[in-house]
Every structure is written in structure tokens, then in C-alpha cells.
Amino acid sequence: MAPARPGQQRGAAAAQAAARNEKGGPTLIQTRVKENFYQDSVKLMRIASSIRNMEGVEEASVSMATPTNLELLERIGILTPEAQAASPDDILIVVRAASEEQCHAALEAAETAICGGGERVALEEDGDTFQAPKSLERALDYMPEANIALISVPGKYAFSLADQALDLGVNPMIFSDNVSVEEERTLKKKAAEKGLIVMGPDCGxxxxxxxxxxxxxxxxxxxxxxxxxxxxxxxxxxxxxxxxxxxxxxxxxxxxxxxxxxxxxxxxxxxxxxxxxxxxxxxxxxxxxxxxxxxxxxxxxxxxxxxxxxxxxxxxxxxxxxxxxxxxxxxxxxxxxxxxxxxxxxxxxPESAQTDSIVEGKHIRALYTGGSLAYEALYLFREAGVAPLFSNIHMDGAAELDDPMRPHDHTVLDLGDDVFTVGRAHPMINPELRNDMIVAQAAEADTAVLLLDFVLGYGCHPDPVGAALPALEKAFALRPDGRLRILAHVCGADSDPQDLCVQEEKLLRAGVQTFRSNADMVRAAIRMLHG
The missing domain is CATH 3.40.50.261 (Succinyl-CoA synthetase domains)
Known part of the structure; x- marks a missing residue:
């Protein structure tokens, strides 16, 4: 895809922000809108995370201009008139930085990442390429033996593409969410009639x-x-x-x-x-x-x-x-x-693990990136009679948190829930929010045990433990009395790109106890609680 042509791109002018930068000078916000241009949200969030690390950049967002994402921009103080005027089919790049040059550099980097490459796709190891297909029919011309279509587009388009795939005799895997129950039922009934299967929606x-x-x-x-x-x-x-x-x-x-x-x-x-x-x-x-x-x-x-x-x-x-x-x-x-x-x-x-009793009146805080792992933990805590028990997951025997950002008592949090992922990548991809919460919960005097999961594999953060090490170091420093226990389970394999053994070794060197399975970790926490 080529960069937006004149007339397709708006809002490159700077808007003066009310905030001031760390040196006391004015902060600038610049917006760039790429009209009628779609990219997968995971890719856009990775780009945003990358440009936030550029010199002088204080905040950045790269996202589709959906109402939900506009609300997020307003909450973090970078909603501009150009962004408000965009349509849900446009990509928004919004940057807040200390200078116009730094804003411009971040905008250019984001647009290059969005548009750069991808126009031609390698076909064979000999280097031959072909023009990336823009329809399922064209894709099947290149790969007539294909029988699976991975669909990752905004939910309102996913149904149509999955339906086309079924008509072409291809099994759709729908990574997208926001597909209605009625659409899901229609697709799955049609697939069953054709001898195909629909994997999804929201199939990760x-x-x-x-x-x-x-x-x-x-x-x-x-x-x-x-x-x-x-x-x-x-x-x-x-x-x-x-x-x-x-x-x-x-x-x-x-x-x-x-x-x-x-x-x-x-x-x-x-x-x-x-x-x-x-x-x-x-x-x-x-x-x-x-x-x-x-x-x-x-x-x-x-x-x-x-x-x-x-x-x-x-x-x-x-x-x-x-x-x-x-x-x-x-x-x-x-x-x-x-x-x-x-x-x-x-x-x-499992190897035997230290399970010292925790101080009476102290609590367990479980901060999960994996929803199924969080659900299993909540179930085990409930069955063990851990109370009072709170979560953002619905389960009989656990009370709902009024504010998921403020856990209290014994809490199990699924940080992949929508309330935590609006405008940011899933925590298995971008662990920044979870890392912040590790430090915040360690600072709470009634937190005795932190439970953490680290999920490895394709699509996940390339070094999730490495990204958490500064937060873990701060957490232990906040509790010099040694009364904070941090337990972790790494869901992964030694053959994963991140390497299970490497990730576990980093945790052990940081003073974190590791466990073979999620259930083993939760059982250890229960033993600590009950003595």
C-alpha cells in the first residue's frame, strides 16, 4: 500500500496542548489521518508502542478511528479536531511530543511502519514474488490447495469474509471479535451443511x-x-x-x-x-x-x-x-x-516449592494475561474457600469488582478483558499495564502474594519476563521486609521463540518462584494462605 496521497491525509498541523512537558515547556500534539485505510489492530498497537519509545514522545496512539478509540484519545488527553472528524474506516496517528521535530519524526515513523513493505509477497525460497491478493478469490488463485482462511478484520467485515470463505469451500478461522451471536450461528450452521468448520469468532x-x-x-x-x-x-x-x-x-x-x-x-x-x-x-x-x-x-x-x-x-x-x-x-x-x-x-x-504461611489478614492478588488461566485460578480459590474473593470474571462465589483497576481483598484479574484492552494491545503482546500493576499492588501493604502468568509462543511478546524484570525489581524493593512473595507460571515450550527455560531462569534469578502449571501455582498460594 502506498502512503496517502494529497487529499487523503489530513491534520499534519500541530495543535497546542494544555499540558506541559517535563522541562516546563509547551507540549505539542500532531495528528495524521489516513483515510479509508485498514490495518490489523495488533499491528497498529505494536507501532504505537514502538513510537512511544522515540526521543521526546510523551504519548502516542495508532488506531482505527472508531468511537471507542476516540473515547480513549479523549481520556489520555490527545483527542484533536482532526481525529474527531475522522471516520471509523480511517487510521489515526496522534503524537504528543516536546517539539514539532519530534512529533514529525514519530508521525513519519508510524506511517512508514503502516505503509512500508507488504505490497509484494515472497512466493518461493528462490525470491520470486507476487502482488499481494486483495480478495479471497484471488488468494485461492495463488494457493488453490488452501483450505483455511485466517480472518482478522474489524468485526463488521468479518461475517462477510467468513461467508465468502464458506462459499469457496474454505474453513474460516475468525480471529476477529465483535461478530454478533446471530452471525456466528448463521456461519456455523452453513459450515456444518457444507462439511466445513468455523473456528471462532474471537478464536485466538x-x-x-x-x-x-x-x-x-x-x-x-x-x-x-x-x-x-x-x-x-x-x-x-x-x-x-x-x-x-x-x-x-x-x-x-x-x-x-x-x-x-x-x-x-x-x-x-x-x-x-x-x-x-x-x-x-x-x-x-x-x-x-x-x-x-x-x-x-x-x-x-x-x-x-x-x-x-x-x-x-x-x-x-x-x-x-x-x-x-x-x-x-x-x-x-x-x-x-x-x-x-x-x-x-x-x-x-512438579518440583516442591516453598509455601511459607502468609501473615494473617494479608491477601493474594493474581494478575493474569491469559483468560483461561485466570478462570482456572478463580475456580480453585473458590473451591478452597478463599474469601472474600473478587474478580472481573463472572463466577458464582466471587464478587464483582466495582473498579477493576483497583483490586482489593483476594482478587483474580483477567487483564485481557475489554476494560483493559481498549486502545492498547492484549497484555500477552504489550505487558506495560500489567507491569504497572505489579508495582502498584506490591506497594499495597495488604498484598502478601502476587500471582503472575507469562504466555510464550507465536504472536506473544518476544521476551515477556525480560519486559517485567524492572517491575519485579521495583516490587521487591518496595517490600524490603521480605514479606512479599511473587509466584509465576510460564505457559510455553522449550522450542518456543522465547524459550521456556530461558524465561524461567530469568524469573528465578529475580527471586520469583516458578511452577510447572497454573494450577500448581494456585495450589501453592492456597497453602500459603491456609498454612
Whole structure:
């Protein structure tokens, strides 16, 4: 894509801001609008994070000009008339810096990152290139054997593209959110009629035949197949299995609403059928947060008919007794262990960890980047009778926080929730907010234990622990009495780009206790609380 032509780009003039920079001088805000220009939000947020680190830049935003993003600009004090005049189909680049030169440099860097490259795509290792296709039909001309389309566009466009993919005989994986329930149901019914499957919407993780789509870990191939309505839950299962010497045949994401009454588990049923037929899959693992009871019964009835062992882990629900080929688990480490045992392996035993009792009246604060991991933690705390218990996750037995930015008592936070990600990348990509909260919660005198997760793999931050080390150092410095415990679980594999062993070693050197699984970490915190 070429840079905006004259007439397509507005608002390069500076607007004087009321704020003043650190040296007491005036702060400038400049805006650039790229009309009718779309880029994936994750890419835009990465660009914004990069230019914030440029010299003299105090604040920056690179985003689509949606009403939600305009509200964010207003909250952080950089909403300009040019931004207000933009349409939701435009890209906004807004920079606040100490000088006009620094504003201009940041704007130019952002536009180069948005527009630079990508017009031609490498086709073969010999260097041949072709013009990047601008439609699904054209993409299939280049890749006629393709049978999956990864869709990551604003939600209002996702339905149309997924529908086109189905008409072309291609299975859509919809990374996008903000697709309505009615649209999701329509797509999934159509896919079922065509013998296809819709993965999503809001499907962040799939591993199909060894290929990671969205967030995913580099785990070995093997005989265990997963169908999951929980993205980081799929990652946790796959990594626990990998670390114990096992492997994954396929991991099929369904989207988080699939097991609701409105959708009826359409994609999970199709994923179950796929793995039941797949010769490379010997054991099937079904993963979800609590399902609608009638939908769960329907899925279990079909699972009973499969001629393979089926492990069922519906997080947050009551564990059922095993029956026939079905085995039930209420935590992901137990589910992984049950699956491994069918292949002649067991889950690697956790190392013993220090579990000193915490001072009476002190609290646990769990700051999660992975939603499924947060949900599992909340469930375990509830079952252990930890109270008073608060969260931004809905679960019976846990009270809702009035302000998620101000945790109190025992709190489990899912920092990937929409309230934390408006205008910023998911915390698995951009950990700045979580790092700030580590320091803030360490400064609270009633915080005795901090629980943290670090998720590795494709699409995640290239060094999440390294990015957190300054915050961890500050946290311990705030509590020189040594009464703050920080526990961490790294969800990843040794073969991931970030390297599980390297990340864990950094945590250990920083004084943080590490745990093999999320559930192990939570159990250790409960032991600290109960003595």
C-alpha cells in the first residue's frame, strides 16, 4: 500500500496542548489521518508502542478511528479536531511530543511502519514474488490447495469474509471479535451443511497439523487432539503435554461462545467428529469454560459414541464421575495427565516449592494475561474457600469488582478483558499495564502474594519476563521486609521463540518462584494462605 496521497491525509498541523512537558515547556500534539485505510489492530498497537519509545514522545496512539478509540484519545488527553472528524474506516496517528521535530519524526515513523513493505509477497525460497491478493478469490488463485482462511478484520467485515470463505469451500478461522451471536450461528450452521468448520469468532489459537494460527506454541506432533473454547487453555494443555514428552495431533479452537445455548456447540461437535476420524489422533481432549447444561449433555452424548478415549475439562463446573470412554477433569493439569496416561506417559511431577504461611489478614492478588488461566485460578480459590474473593470474571462465589483497576481483598484479574484492552494491545503482546500493576499492588501493604502468568509462543511478546524484570525489581524493593512473595507460571515450550527455560531462569534469578502449571501455582498460594 502506498502512503496517502494529497487529499487523503489530513491534520499534519500541530495543535497546542494544555499540558506541559517535563522541562516546563509547551507540549505539542500532531495528528495524521489516513483515510479509508485498514490495518490489523495488533499491528497498529505494536507501532504505537514502538513510537512511544522515540526521543521526546510523551504519548502516542495508532488506531482505527472508531468511537471507542476516540473515547480513549479523549481520556489520555490527545483527542484533536482532526481525529474527531475522522471516520471509523480511517487510521489515526496522534503524537504528543516536546517539539514539532519530534512529533514529525514519530508521525513519519508510524506511517512508514503502516505503509512500508507488504505490497509484494515472497512466493518461493528462490525470491520470486507476487502482488499481494486483495480478495479471497484471488488468494485461492495463488494457493488453490488452501483450505483455511485466517480472518482478522474489524468485526463488521468479518461475517462477510467468513461467508465468502464458506462459499469457496474454505474453513474460516475468525480471529476477529465483535461478530454478533446471530452471525456466528448463521456461519456455523452453513459450515456444518457444507462439511466445513468455523473456528471462532474471537478464536485466538489453533494448531492444525503442526501449523500454529494466531497465538500458539511450537509443540511436538503426537497422538493427543484438542478441541477447545478457551485460547490460553489450549496453549496450557499443549505445553503441559509437550513438556511431559507427549505431542499434539491438532488443536482446534471454536471461539468462546460455542457452547452457549444460542450456538449449541456446533464447532465443538464438528471438531470432535474430525478428531474421531483422524488416524493420527488416539486421545481427544475437550476444553471449555462452563457450557450450557443442555449443550454439554449433547456434546457428551456424542463423545460417548467415539471409539477413542475422551477427556472432558469444562473449567469451573463440577467434576463428574468417569463413565465408559469419558474421563472428567476440573483442572487443566489433571486433564493433560489423564490424556498422557492413554499414551503411556504421565505429567511431569512438579518440583516442591516453598509455601511459607502468609501473615494473617494479608491477601493474594493474581494478575493474569491469559483468560483461561485466570478462570482456572478463580475456580480453585473458590473451591478452597478463599474469601472474600473478587474478580472481573463472572463466577458464582466471587464478587464483582466495582473498579477493576483497583483490586482489593483476594482478587483474580483477567487483564485481557475489554476494560483493559481498549486502545492498547492484549497484555500477552504489550505487558506495560500489567507491569504497572505489579508495582502498584506490591506497594499495597495488604498484598502478601502476587500471582503472575507469562504466555510464550507465536504472536506473544518476544521476551515477556525480560519486559517485567524492572517491575519485579521495583516490587521487591518496595517490600524490603521480605514479606512479599511473587509466584509465576510460564505457559510455553522449550522450542518456543522465547524459550521456556530461558524465561524461567530469568524469573528465578529475580527471586520469583516458578511452577510447572497454573494450577500448581494456585495450589501453592492456597497453602500459603491456609498454612
Amino acid at each position: 489459537t489453533c494448531n492444525l497439523d503442526g501449523a500454529c494460527l494466531g497465538f500458539g506454541n511450537q509443540v511436538r506432533r503426537g497422538p493427543i487432539g484438542i478441541v477447545g473454547a478457551a485460547g490460553t487453555g489450549i496453549q496450557e494443555l499443549a505445553c503441559l503435554i509437550h513438556q511431559s514428552g507427549g505431542g499434539i495431533s491438532h488443536a482446534i479452537g471454536t471461539g468462546g461462545r460455542d457452547l452457549s445455548r444460542d450456538i449449541g456447540g456446533i464447532s465443538m461437535l464438528q471438531g470432535l467428529e474430525c478428531l474421531a476420524r483422524d488416524e493420527s489422533t488416539q486421545v481427544i481432549l475437550l476444553l471449555s469454560k462452563p457450557a450450557d447444561p443442555a449443550v454439554a449433555d449433547h456434546i457428551l452424548e456424542r463423545a460417548r459414541q467415539v471409539a477413542k478415549p475422551v477427556i472432558v475439562c469444562f473449567l469451573g463446573g463440577k467434576r463428574r464421575p468417569d463413565e465408559g470412554n469419558l474421563q472428567f477433569a476440573d483442572t487443566m493439569d489433571l486433564a493433560a495427565d489423564l490424556a498422557l496416561r492413554h499414551t503411556g506417559r504421565t505429567l511431569t511431577a
